[in-house]
Amino acid sequence: MVGIMTPKGLLSLLLAAPASAEILFATSYNDHALYTLSLNASSLAVVAKSYDCGSEPTWLTLDYAKSVLYCLNEGWGGAASITSYKTTGGALSKLDVLPVLKSPVASTLFGPNKTGLAVAYYDTSSFITFSVADPSKLALQQQETYKLASPGPVPDRQDVPHIHDAILDPTGKYLVATDLGADLLRIYKISNCAKNVTELTPVKAVPGSGPRHGAFATAGKSTYFYNVNELSNTITGYSVSYDNKSGPAFTRLFDFSTHGPGGTVPAGTKAAELVVSPDQKFVILSSRGESSLTIPNFDAGNSTALPSDPLVSFAIDGATGALKLAQVAPAGGVNPRGFSLNKAGTLVASALQDDNRVVVIARDPATGLLGNIVAHAVVGVGAGNGPNYALFNE
Template sequence: MPAHILVHAGSYTPDTGGDGTGLTALRLDPATGAMTADPGLPDVPVSGPSFLAAHPSGRVVYCTNEAESGTVSAFARQPDGGLTAVGEPLPSGGANPCHVSVHPSGEWLLTANYGTDTAPGTVGVHRLDADGVPVELTDVVVHEGSGPVTGRQEGTHAHQVVTDPEGRFVLAVDLGADAVFAYRLDTAAGTLEQAAVSRVTPGSGPRHLAFAPAGDVVWIADELSSSVSGLRYDTATGTLNPVSRTPATMAMGTPNQPGGIVASPCGRFVWVTNRGADTVAAFRVSGAGDILYPIAETPSGGEWPRGLSLAAGHLLVSNQRSGTLAALRILDTGALEQRAPAAAVPSVICTVTVS
């Protein structure tokens, strides 16, 4: 078994409605699933780090600072794995940034801004310098649209922005518009040009997507309809074509909002966190690769599981309301098992593991 794995966790802070301190460093024991805070790496104070991402080089970690005047921050990784802030937080290009990713070139930072009841969802692009530090906001695109769910879909709410596996298109998932926007990124200017808009089931509230390893299928966690949608992805046009929908939980009658979604590198399984049922649901992928069949649901190790990420044969589950970070071992069947107690991380919502 490899040595303990360093994991960085982000938590809501008092100024963003939580009890966390910002960024916390923990060690994951791959043999047992035990997670413990690293006493040699003190917490890093930062406001509301609601999503984390790492530069392809592993030298820099980024976070969104979720507030109405949204910003993004960058941290250089030190030889011991600790994080040190570099540069100043930069405007994210919108309100309440909730997701950030790095373009595969390592030259651009992409941020999804959820917006507010009156401010639309947007996607911001930042240029990264040779050290991976954000230096300027080069573009902001504003989403248009709405959905039928009162109180959640009067306007657009960008919730995730990722680059497809071939690097052709940048996809932005919008919960408020029931849509996935596809953009071409001009890698010289850092600007986005809309290539396609794929409308999904009205009222489903798409939150996050995960690509199948082959890149031809996308799985979407539908926050508002408590489902998981399977869609065929056209790599030539950036469009998505719905194929299937599966309930995210078997706990029928329990108000539930799917949060994080992960597809296995082998392509056989998909996992989704269920906020309400407080489980992580495991699904088997059909032979055709675009339909899901439930395998099992495992308690999430706490309450209100939000973030979900892969690390050393485990899924790390950020249980926001209980303030617990659990490591669930992935079994050969795709089912999950918790073998060690969850670690206490107040208001934890996301993690990143940097190789």
């Protein structure tokens, strides 16, 4: 492992790496660090850390075309913030740090030339947009904060609105925010200049489901939206149609277990992340708290299998939006809070928050099936609360 390096020193190191090497970024709560990792065949190595993202770095949003990375700091142990970085060959140089409300948990770029950043706030019940036209001068644009008249069906988790994700729709004209506390999909229309958004009529989710993360998928002229629900451990699918006057219309298609229709999960399970594959043919979700699978020990001299939570893959029927269970595969350890796919869909980077580990898993893009763990690295120092997000630099 290489210690903290200057961007110039890291750039020299990365340029000297094999041409086949890939760069990943990962965040870790317990050592308050943003990691840079280098993947070369079966080797995943930590090459640098940045401590500019604050006390609890979490979600990462990458503008690859501009070589800019945005890191959210939830701020439970300090002041919350958004940090922007210049990425040069994977080397990180801090551009700006903007103090924000506590608990930013997810973000997405939007607007012409990606000049806006929409951010979901869990604990402070807010949806806020920022100008990132100049990544070295981050600026607040618009803030919407919500209240509940009364607690929801799961009162200990639905006492207030909890905005958990910000998602740009395929047209680039609308944003969706999943509200775990209010059981809503909040819909926003983006102005032509992306300087403000207008809230439209929200979509009511299944009561007590707790929408957490979501993603759109397109098939020909059809558009679908899928969200994973943390409280009910279900996945909900919608067909989406567009009317220029009233915005997108969501029609619920199904709501079933994260393990497929009729599936069940152990008590204490909490659904986490959901992504749609780059080819728009598969939905993959992570489920925490199951420990229902095992993986070989990473110590070659130890034959004791290790527990693993699952990554669950579904095939999308492009004609109907229906999902068919394709596979329940190991996520590489316990508490897979966040994961991502590379652009080719051949690799999955999984962040195991309770195991202080990031793993890279092989994937067959044709079948959507996950294979073996091809590489892994220790990320995070200290027990628990380790890596919670991993992202390919592409």
